[in-house]
Amino acid sequence: MNSIGWYRTLALVATLALVAFFTQPAGAAIVAETRWADPQSVTLDVEFPGEGYHANWELFRCDCGDLLVRSQLSTPGEVDTGETVLVGGRAVLSRGFGEQQAELGASLDAPALMMQLALRLLERAEPGGPSKIDKETPVEVTDAEHHITLDTGGAVGGFQAPWTISGVIAPAGPNQRRFDLRFEFSVPSEGETQKASMRLKGLADFGGADFPLSEADSLDGWQLTWRDENDTAAKEADKATTLGELRALLK
Numbered sequence: 001m002n003s004i005g006w007y008r009t010l011a012l013v014a015t016l017a018l019v020a021f022f023t024q025p026a027g028a029a030i031v032a033e034t035r036w037a038d039p040q041s042v043t044l045d046v047e048f049p050g051e052g053y054h055a056n057w058e059l060f061r062c063d064c065g066d067l068l069v070r071s072q073l074s075t076p077g078e079v080d081t082g083e084t085v086l087v088g089g090r091a092v093l094s095r096g097f098g099e100q101q102a103e104l105g106a107s108l109d110a111p112a113l114m115m116q117l118a119l120r121l122l123e124r125a126e127p128g129g130p131s132k133i134d135k136e137t138p139v140e141v142t143d144a145e146h147h148i149t150l151d152t153g154g155a156v157g158g159f160q161a162p163w164t165i166s167g168v169i170a171p172a173g174p175n176q177r178r179f180d181l182r183f184e185f186s187v188p189s190e191g192e193t194q195k196a197s198m199r200l201k202g203l204a205d206f207g208g209a210d211f212p213l214s215e216a217d218s219l220d221g222w223q224l225t226w227r228d229e230n231d232t233a234a235k236e237a238d239k240a241t242t243l244g245e246l247r248a249l250l251k
Contacts, residue, residue, distance in 0.1 A: 029174045030131045030206050036122040041209045044202040046114055052076035057111040062211040064247065065089065069111050071097075073104065084108055085213065085222075087243070088250035090231055093222040101223065113157065116150050118200045121165050121181055124148075130177045130206060136170035139181060148185075159185040167201075175207030215244025 041060045048054065058070040067086045072079065082096025086108060097104045125139045126132050144162040167181035180201040187196045219241055226234050233249045240246040 030129075030177075032129070032131050034131055034206055035129050036119045036126075036204070039119075039204040039206050041205045042115060042118075042202060044111070044115060044118055044200065046118075047199040049196045049198060055110065055114070057114070059111060059115060060209065060211055062213075064211075066211070066213075066247070067108070068212060069108055071104070071111065073100075073110075080104060085243075087246055090227055090233065090250055091237070091246060092225045092227065093219070093243075093246075094225070095222050113150060114200070117148070117159075117183075118179075118181075118202065119204075120148060120150070121183060121200065122169065122179060122204075125165055125169060125181070130204065133169050133171060133177050136168055139165055139167045139169055141165040159183075160188070162186060172203055176203055176205050178203045213243055215242060215247065217243045219243065219246065 041058070044055075044057045044059070046055045046057075052075060054074040056072040058068075060068045062068070065088065069084045070082075071084065072081045074080075080097050080100045082094060082098075082101070082104065084107070085093040087093060092108075094101065122130075124143070125141055126137070142162065142164045147158055147160045148163065149158040163183065163185040165181055165183055167179065169177060169179045169181075172178040178201075180199070182197055182199050184195065184197040186193045188194075224237060224246075236249055237246065240249055
């Protein structure tokens with residue numbers, strides 16, 4: 001599979017189902033039972049195989065249940081940026097993305113998949129969870145037997161063994177852990193197995209970070225789509241002028 005095909009496969013294999021998030025009180029240190037799958041917000045930077053294939057995502061979870069994803073997606077000669085908000089698990093707001101708005105704006109597939117992969121790799125690197133990282137910690141894990149399966153709830157993807165993780169995980173404050181991991185894996189291609197790698201680095205915040213959008217924020221400039229085209233709230237959606245009003249329609 002060439003670099004373009006691999007990048008597109010990663011972006012399309014996940015579904016809109018997202019990694020579950022866990023909220024801790026603001027200012028609290030990470031408690032022992034916190035898992036890597038529990039951050040309130042994550043910044044994730046991914047360098048894909050091939051020259052110039054790169055993505056940066058910022059994900060924020062609201063206590064109300066909404067999810068905001070800020071995206072910057074780079075391919076050779078082209079950069080698309082935009083924001084997507086999943087409201088009430090039903091409505092999708094998006095803006096930006098330029099000419100790729102129709103394709104990229106309404107989809108949370110790529111960040112859902114890559115976020116799950118990053119947190120799964122952190123779990124393999126330190127099974128005890130983020131509270132175990134109290135100093136800069138080198139990572140070196142090789143597994144020749146166990147595949148990595150990614151299941152977002154509606155689709156399954158993954159990476160077959162052998163694979164290797166190398167890099168570092170470190171504290172970045174009482175609630176935050178930064179990571180810089182190189183993931184080397186196997187890719188079946190035309191009857192043979194090839195080696196490939198990607199770099200995943202970022203910052204996971206397990207505290208109570210504020211959600212960047214407020215109920216008073218205007219819906220002007222946002223494109224509204226629905227996960228279910230027959231959603232009963234869609235008929236009333238044109239009456240909503242703010243995010244808070246749209247949320248109220250979905251209750």
